[in-house]
Amino acid sequence: MKKYIYFLFLCAIFLLFSCKKKEPFSEIPAISFVSFSKINDGSGSDNQGKLTIAFQDGDGDLGLDEGDINPPFDTSSVYYYNFFVDYYKKQNGEFVLLSTMSDSRHARFPRLSDDVPESIEGELSVTLYINTYDFSTVYDTLKLECFIVDRALNHSNVIITPEIVVKKR
Known part of the structure; x- marks a missing residue:
């Protein structure tokens, strides 16, 4: 009987210490x-590329x-979008912000969880x-800088992609 109680005690200790508490994430998204x-x-x-990011959010209010469509998410608001991208083109060895890509640079992704x-x-x-349609050269080298925004309007950190060589024609 003592062996049985000792065995149950060891199993209980093992179960107690093997369960790790899940660390909560910040309510500010991280990518x-x-x-x-x-x-x-x-x-x-x-012409197009697929950018994949990893995300974490403590309260799940992404998307x-x-x-x-009501403020602050109406079409006239910057927060109509929740995925923001700036394009940088390599010119003379340095990356310069491309303002000509402003019409197609942001995106809107759907809700990733319910309201819980x-x-x-x-x-x-x-x-x-990704095509800049500047045909003075055959190739461009770009970097993309992006961040996401949750429904509470918290901005994530900003990430920058590695260099992307784009064939324009």
Whole structure:
């Protein structure tokens, strides 16, 4: 009987210490770069690419659905979008912000969880236009700088991709 009680006691201790408490994430979203891949559309040019990031959010309020159109998420607001991208083009060895890409640079991704506050993490992929259509050269070298915003308008950290060589024609 003592062996049985001793065995149960050891099992209880083992179970108690083997369960790790899940560390909560910050309510401010955090992102990290995962990958960037060009999408082959058969044209011979690099027109689009898929950017994948990893994310963590402590209260799960990431994403917007079709019903999120009232302020501050209305179409006239910068917060209509929740995935923000700036394009930088390599010129004379330095990366310069491309203001000409402003029309197609931001995106809106759908809600990633319901309205129950909970920590979430995962990966998010967004398809972006990458061709600058400046045909003075055959290739461009770009970097993308991006961040996301949650429904409480908390901005994540900013990440920068590695260099992306784009074939323009």
